[in-house]
Amino acid sequence: MISAARLKKNISKTVIHLLLLAAVFVAMFLLLWLISIAVRPVQETYKVSASLLPKKLTLVNFRQVFSELPQMAIYYRNSIVITFVAVGSIVIISALAGYAFARIRFPGRNLIFWAVIATIFFPYTISLPALYDVLFRLHLTDTLLGLILPYTAIWLRLGTLIMRQVFLSVPKELDDAATIDGCSRLGAFWRVLLPITSSGWVVVAIFAFVPMWGEFILAFTVTSTPKSMPISIGMKMLEPNPAFAEWTFPVAAAAALLIFIPSLLIFIIFQKWFTRGITAGALKF
Amino acid sequence: MRNTLVRRIWKERSGYAFIAPLLAYMGMFIFLPVVFMIVLSFSRHEFLRPAKNMMVGLANYAEWFRDPAVWETFKHTLYFLAMYIPTHVLYGLILALLTNSVVNRRAATVYRSLLYLPVVLPLPIVAYAWKWMYDPTIGVFTHIIKDFLGLPFPFKGWLIDERLAMPSIAIMSVWQYSGWIMMLFLVGLNNIPDQLYEAARIDGSSAWKSFFRITLPLLKPTFFVVVIMRLAVLGITVQPLIMTDGGPGRTTMTYGLHAYYLAFRWGNWRMGYASAWYVMLALFATLLGVLAWKFLREESVYG
Numbered sequence: 001m002i003s004a005a006r007l008k009k010n011i012s013k014t015v016i017h018l019l020l021l022a023a024v025f026v027a028m029f030l031l032l033w034l035i036s037i038a039v040r041p042v043q044e045t046y047k048v049s050a051s052l053l054p055k056k057l058t059l060v061n062f063r064q065v066f067s068e069l070p071q072m073a074i075y076y077r078n079s080i081v082i083t084f085v086a087v088g089s090i091v092i093i094s095a096l097a098g099y100a101f102a103r104i105r106f107p108g109r110n111l112i113f114w115a116v117i118a119t120i121f122f123p124y125t126i127s128l129p130a131l132y133d134v135l136f137r138l139h140l141t142d143t144l145l146g147l148i149l150p151y152t153a154i155w156l157r158l159g160t161l162i163m164r165q166v167f168l169s170v171p172k173e174l175d176d177a178a179t180i181d182g183c184s185r186l187g188a189f190w191r192v193l194l195p196i197t198s199s200g201w202v203v204v205a206i207f208a209f210v211p212m213w214g215e216f217i218l219a220f221t222v223t224s225t226p227k228s229m230p231i232s233i234g235m236k237m238l239e240p241n242p243a244f245a246e247w248t249f250p251v252a253a254a255a256a257l258l259i260f261i262p263s264l265l266i267f268i269i270f271q272k273w274f275t276r277g278i279t280a281g282a283l284k285f
Numbered sequence: 286m287r288n289t290l291v292r293r294i295w296k297e298r299s300g301y302a303f304i305a306p307l308l309a310y311m312g313m314f315i316f317l318p319v320v321f322m323i324v325l326s327f328s329r330h331e332f333l334r335p336a337k338n339m340m341v342g343l344a345n346y347a348e349w350f351r352d353p354a355v356w357e358t359f360k361h362t363l364y365f366l367a368m369y370i371p372t373h374v375l376y377g378l379i380l381a382l383l384t385n386s387v388v389n390r391r392a393a394t395v396y397r398s399l400l401y402l403p404v405v406l407p408l409p410i411v412a413y414a415w416k417w418m419y420d421p422t423i424g425v426f427t428h429i430i431k432d433f434l435g436l437p438f439p440f441k442g443w444l445i446d447e448r449l450a451m452p453s454i455a456i457m458s459v460w461q462y463s464g465w466i467m468m469l470f471l472v473g474l475n476n477i478p479d480q481l482y483e484a485a486r487i488d489g490s491s492a493w494k495s496f497f498r499i500t501l502p503l504l505k506p507t508f509f510v511v512v513i514m515r516l517a518v519l520g521i522t523v524q525p526l527i528m529t530d531g532g533p534g535r536t537t538m539t540y541g542l543h544a545y546y547l548a549f550r551w552g553n554w555r556m557g558y559a560s561a562w563y564v565m566l567a568l569f570a571t572l573l574g575v576l577a578w579k580f581l582r583e584e585s586v587y588g
Contacts (some may be wrong), residue, residue: 106294149313
């Protein structure tokens with residue numbers, strides 16, 4: 001016999017799961033909808049009250065992305081180069097700086113650290129005209145380097161904050177032991193501390209990659225030709241314009257999915273690191 | 286005295302070597318632009334007509350105070366914030382409480398990841414995709430409301446209707462960032478000791494009472510973090526830029542977008558005046574941050 005209390009508990013459990021499933025459906029809706037558009041033939045998208053699910057499946061739209069807009073491959077390559085170089089620089093530089101802020105007691109340490117961290121709260125969009133002017137004077141506008149360098153600077157700060165926390169959590173005896181064994185400071189850092197903080201720089205890399213892959217406003221401002229445009233700007237070229245070219249719509253959906261794929265892969269592979277990054281004091285005060 | 290400081294600096298000189306790359310990047314692309322922005326805000330600086338550039342003292346700020354566009358765009362931004370901030374904080378909190386009450390750890394993790402997923406998707410692409418979903422002919426929302434639910438839809442469309450354009454952008458933002466708020470609240474919930482709830486239960490307090498007496502007050506530090514992290518939204522630019530271009534009319538012309546267009550689209554690119562807009566925004570955001578610090582950042586009451 002089921003007691004009333006037990007029944008009530010089961011009902012509330014079911015309700016919670018139903019609510020969560022509904023929330024998950026809402027969260028996934030954009031992806032599901034894009035997929036349903038991207039895999040159907042063009043003719044199916046422009047009917048009045050087209051069905052939510054495709055009747056015929058096709059992958060031709062994905063191929064069309066590259067044949068209708070050959071620059072798409074260039075945009076894609078640009079984005080990969082930019083994020084690869086910038087994320088790599090961020091991991092190295094923030095590990096060095098995080099180590100110094102956590103371990104070396106040089107005069108002015110706290111002042112410099114807090115001056116660096118305080119700037120995180122002012123989004124880079126605020127100084128955009130000035131930043132553009134600086135890049136223009138350095139002849140960096142419309143170059144890949146003109147995005148790589150500012151991106152590195154912008155997401156370096158969070159990386160430094162995370163790496164300092166990570167190094168603070170490493171027992172001090174470890175680097176003392178390494179120093180006694182005859183390692184120099186750099187040697188101790190390189191051979192002992194870097195390997196054991198690997199999960200730290202994975203978190204740094206993820207949290208730099210995610211906003212960088214989708215960065216729009218700086219790229220939109222600084223780039224003007226396909227040779228330096230990242231994928232987020234390339235999307236603009238594929239925008240469907242019903243009055244102008246009808247075919248673009250499912251192709252655009254396919255392009256959007258292609259741009260989502262790296263983000264989704266990173267998210268799936270490093271899933272537990274995301275939670276760890278948020279939990280492990282990255283965003284704590 | 287001076288000698289010891291010099292000696293300490295010399296002794297720990299490796300510290301400066303370790304942070305040198307950080308300082309080089311920061312100096313060039315963060316600090317220099319910020320200083321330069323303040324200088325620009327006191328100059329007439331038109332990018333496409335540099336011959337006329339010169340220092341003009343407070344003229345830009347005087348113009349800012351007289352410019353009707355300031356209050357107009359600020360109102361649009363506030364309208365957006367009023368819809369967006371409370372909704373996504375509340376929705377994020379509900380999601381955190383729901384996933385937290387799932388006993389099965391595996392299921393809870395799966396729910397959390399799937400709910401967090403929109404946060405990691407690139408914002409501009411999400412904005413484009415939502416723009417298509419809002420489209421009156423090919424979009425899906427009008428379709429669902431009219432054909433599947435059979436409800437009337439008394440608007441021209443979503444993004445092309447004056448009354449609906451800004452709410453539509455707010456809905457998209459709620460959709461994308463609630464998962465992130467959920468994660469912040471989950472961290473906060475984990476910091477509340479279980480004993481408190483047990484004690485309350487023994488005292489015969491109901492679940493609702495525990496929620497309002499224990500959970501909400503102890504989440505105050507999390508609310509502080511959320512408010513501080515959301516101050517950046519005051520400068521919202523990308524979503525209206527991609528989805529509506531400030532339209533229809535100027536209904537979605539936010540403060541950030543107007544400043545951006547002043548600097549990079551309209552006329553001779555008035556970067557000096559735009560910098561004054563940005564400086565005033567930064568001052569306002571700092572003021573709000575200080576207020577939040579004062580009123581929300583209380584040390585937790587327990588332990």
